[in-house]
Amino acid sequence: MILKTLTLITLASVFILMFIGGYVSASGVGLTCPRWPLCPAGFVPMQEFIIEYFHRSVAATTALLVFITTGFVIRSRISPRGMKIASIIASCAALGQISLGAIVIIERLHAVLVTIHLALGLVLFAMILIAVAYSFKLADKKPTTSDSSSLRTPTTSS
C-alpha cells in the first residue's frame, strides 16, 4: 500500500515537472535564471524568473521523491527484481536530469542538450510508470498458502 501511494505520487510529480519543463521551453524563459543551482536571489522567488524557479523547485522535490521511492523499493522484500531495476534506473535518470539541467543552462540551451533533457525525462517517467504497474500487481496479489499459514492460530496436539 505504501509502495502504491509513493510510486503514484512520484509519477504525478514527474508528470507535473515535465509539463512545467515544456512550458519553460515553449515560452522561452529557460535562461531567465542564468545561475545554477540557485537563481540570483537564492531561495527567494522573484517575478522575473518565477517559471524557471518553479521548474527547479519542483525538480528538486521530484528527485527527492524518486530517491525515496527507490530506497523503499530496494529495501522491500516483496518488490520484484524488475521493479528494483526500474527504480534504480529512475534514480540515475533523476541524477542525470539535474546535472544535465545545469549543462543546458551553461551551454545556453543548446538544442541537442535540451532534446537529451527531454528524452531523459521520458525515461524517468517510463521507469516510474513501470514501478507503479508493479506496485498495483503487488497490491492485487492474494496471499499464497505459505504466506497465510503463518497467520493461522497454532493447533494444540492431543
Ligand code: HEM
Ligand atoms: C528530474 C528533473 C527534471 C526533469 C524531469 C525535467 C524535465 C524537463 C522537460 C520535459 C523540459 C522540456 C524540454 C523540451 O520541451 O524540449 C525541460 C526544460 C528545461 N529544463 Fe528541466 N527537468 C528537470 C530538471 C531540471 C533542472 C534541475 C534544471 C536546471 C537547473 C532544468 C533546466 C531546464 C531548462 C533551462 C529547460 C528549458 C530549456 C529550453 O528553454 O528549451 N531542468 N525540463
